Amino acid sequence: MAAGGDWWYLGVDLSTQQVKGMVIDDNLNVIHETNVKFDDDLPEFGTQNGVQVQSDKLTITTPVLLWVKALDLLLERMKAANLDFSKLKSLSGSGQQHGSVYWKEGANQTLKNMTADRSLHQILESSFSVKDSPVWMDSSTTEECRQLEKCAGGPQKLADITGSRAYERFTGNQIAKINKKYPEEYKKTERISLVSSFVASIFLGNYAAIDYSDGSGMNLMDIRAHEWSQQCLNACAPGLKEKLGDPLPSHSILGSISPYFVKRFGFSSECKVIAFTGDNPASLAGMRLQQGDIAVSLGTSDTVFLWIEDPRPTLQGHIFCNPVKSNAYMALICFKNGSLTRERIRDESGSVSWDGFTKAMKATSPGNDGNLGFYFDVMEITPSAIGVHRFNGQNCKVSEFSKEIEVRAVVESQALAKRAYAEKLGYKVLKGTRVLATGGASTNLDILQVLADVFNAPVYTIDTANSACLGCAYRAKHGLEAVLGQSFANSVKMAASPKLAVNPICEADKIYCPIVARYQELEKLVRNRS
Structure with missing residues (x-):
C-alpha cells in the first residue's frame, strides 16, 4: 500500500450490487480501494443483481443480513490488504437511496455492546423486525402513494413540501405498506433507518441520524424547514417520528467509532463518524x-x-x-x-x-x-x-x-x-x-x-467511475473541517480538476x-x- 499524508479518510458506499471502500490521504490521493459484489461473493443469499424479485414482480427487496455480511467481508479484505486502520481520522458513507431498514426493539443495546470476538453478521442476525428491506427498484406501493398525495392536498402540494410527488420507491410509502401489511412487525420496530444511516449506525455502535440530503428522498421531510412534516408522517404510519429520530445536517459529526472496530480492526478510538447520505448526493460531492x-x-x-x-x-x-x-x-x-x-x-x-x-x-x-x-x-x-x-x-x-x-x-x-x-x-x-x-x-x-x-x-x-464512494471520502474529510467553518470546496480544492x-x-x-x-x-x- 502506498504511503500517503499524515491522516487518511474512509468512504463506504453500499449500492445495489456491491459495497465499496475507498481511502484517501490528506492530499486527496486515493490510496486504497476494495469492494464486495453481492451476487458473486455472497451467493448464499440468492440475489440477482443484488436484489430479490418477489412473485408479484413489483416487490423488490434485499436481505438486511446480506448487507451486514458484506460489511464484514469488506473490512476483512481491507485488513488482509494491510490497511492501517489507525491512520483513519474519519469516515463517512452512502447507501442506495430510498431503501429502508427496520431495527427490532432492543437492537440499539446490541449495537452498543458489540463484542470484538464475533462478526457483525453473528451479532446482528436477530436485530431486524423486517428481514428483507424494500429497495429503490420496488414499485408495489401505488395505493400508498395516492393516499399520501391525497392527505397532502395533491401531488404538487406534496412536492412543494417534500421536493417530490409521491413515488413508489420513496421510503414514506414503503413504511406505510409495512405498517398496513405487517402491523406486528411495525409495532416491534424500534428505529427505521435509511440504508445510509443503517451503515452509519453499525460504525457508530448507536442509532445514527438520517441526514438532511438522504432524508429529503423519503416524501416525509419538509425540505425548507429541514424537519419531518407531521402531515406526511400522519399519512404513513403511527408513531413514525419517534421511529425516525431527528434529521441532522449532512456534514454532522455523529460521534467516535464504536469500540468494536477499535478492538477488531485497529481503528483509532478518535476516528469520527460523519453523517452518511444517499448515493446520488454523494455523487454530487464526488463530482x-x-x-x-x-x-x-x-x-x-x-x-x-x-x-x-x-x-x-x-x-x-x-x-x-x-x-x-x-x-x-x-x-x-x-x-x-x-x-x-x-x-x-x-x-x-x-x-x-x-x-x-x-x-x-x-x-x-x-x-x-x-x-x-x-x-x-x-x-x-x-x-x-x-x-x-x-x-x-x-x-x-x-x-x-x-x-x-x-x-x-x-x-x-x-x-x-x-x-x-x-x-x-x-x-x-x-x-x-x-x-x-x-x-x-x-x-x-x-x-x-x-x-x-x-x-x-x-x-x-x-x-466518476466511483463518484459516490469518492464523495464519501471527501465528505469524511470535510465533516471535520466544517466545524472550523471550512467550505466543502476548500476542503477538496487539491483534487484533480x-x-x-x-x-x-x-x-x-x-x-x-x-x-x-x-x-x-x-x-x-x-x-x-x-
Whole structure:
C-alpha cells in the first residue's frame, strides 16, 4: 500500500450490487480501494443483481443480513490488504437511496455492546423486525402513494413540501405498506433507518441520524424547514417520528467509532463518524459540483444533477437538500431514453460506428433548420410519454427525417429536455455555469458540443467511475473541517480538476433559447398524444 499524508479518510458506499471502500490521504490521493459484489461473493443469499424479485414482480427487496455480511467481508479484505486502520481520522458513507431498514426493539443495546470476538453478521442476525428491506427498484406501493398525495392536498402540494410527488420507491410509502401489511412487525420496530444511516449506525455502535440530503428522498421531510412534516408522517404510519429520530445536517459529526472496530480492526478510538447520505448526493460531492454547475451522466439512462439555490419543485424530477452546503439544494432528473435510443438512431441511420453518427450530425447545422424530434422508445419518466414524434420548422408533424437530420434531432432533443426540465426546477444558466459530463457518451465530442451549445456553457469531462464512494471520502474529510467553518470546496480544492472538452459556439444562445421554449410547447402536444 502506498504511503500517503499524515491522516487518511474512509468512504463506504453500499449500492445495489456491491459495497465499496475507498481511502484517501490528506492530499486527496486515493490510496486504497476494495469492494464486495453481492451476487458473486455472497451467493448464499440468492440475489440477482443484488436484489430479490418477489412473485408479484413489483416487490423488490434485499436481505438486511446480506448487507451486514458484506460489511464484514469488506473490512476483512481491507485488513488482509494491510490497511492501517489507525491512520483513519474519519469516515463517512452512502447507501442506495430510498431503501429502508427496520431495527427490532432492543437492537440499539446490541449495537452498543458489540463484542470484538464475533462478526457483525453473528451479532446482528436477530436485530431486524423486517428481514428483507424494500429497495429503490420496488414499485408495489401505488395505493400508498395516492393516499399520501391525497392527505397532502395533491401531488404538487406534496412536492412543494417534500421536493417530490409521491413515488413508489420513496421510503414514506414503503413504511406505510409495512405498517398496513405487517402491523406486528411495525409495532416491534424500534428505529427505521435509511440504508445510509443503517451503515452509519453499525460504525457508530448507536442509532445514527438520517441526514438532511438522504432524508429529503423519503416524501416525509419538509425540505425548507429541514424537519419531518407531521402531515406526511400522519399519512404513513403511527408513531413514525419517534421511529425516525431527528434529521441532522449532512456534514454532522455523529460521534467516535464504536469500540468494536477499535478492538477488531485497529481503528483509532478518535476516528469520527460523519453523517452518511444517499448515493446520488454523494455523487454530487464526488463530482465536486459548485454553485451554478450542472452534471450530466450520459448512460443507459441520462441523469442530470443540479446545484440549486432557489428550488421550484415540480411533478417531474426531485429536489433534495444539498449534501455539501446548508440551505442550498440539489435537483435530480432522470431520462430513461438515453444511450440505447442514441444507438438505435445510429444503427437505423446506416452508420456502423459512432464516427458515422457524428459525420451525419456534422452534415447539419445547429438548430437543425427548425426540425425537432422527441424520441421515447420506452415510456419516458420525464415527461411521461412514449413514441417518436417529429416536427418540421412550421411545427407540423412529419413521418420521417433524413438520416442526417434524424441524428442531430435525437441529440438536440435530449439536450433540450435537460435544459427545459432543469429550468422548471429553478436552475438558471448564468455566466460561469459549467456542465460536467460523464458516462459512456461523454467521450463523443460532437454530442458534448450540442450539450455546450444548448446550455451556452463550456462542457468539462470528469472521471466518476466511483463518484459516490469518492464523495464519501471527501465528505469524511470535510465533516471535520466544517466545524472550523471550512467550505466543502476548500476542503477538496487539491483534487484533480475536470478537463475542458468543448466551448459553446458564439451564436449558441441566440439559436437555442427560442428552441427551448418551442420544445416545451411541442412537448405538451406529445404528452397529450402519448
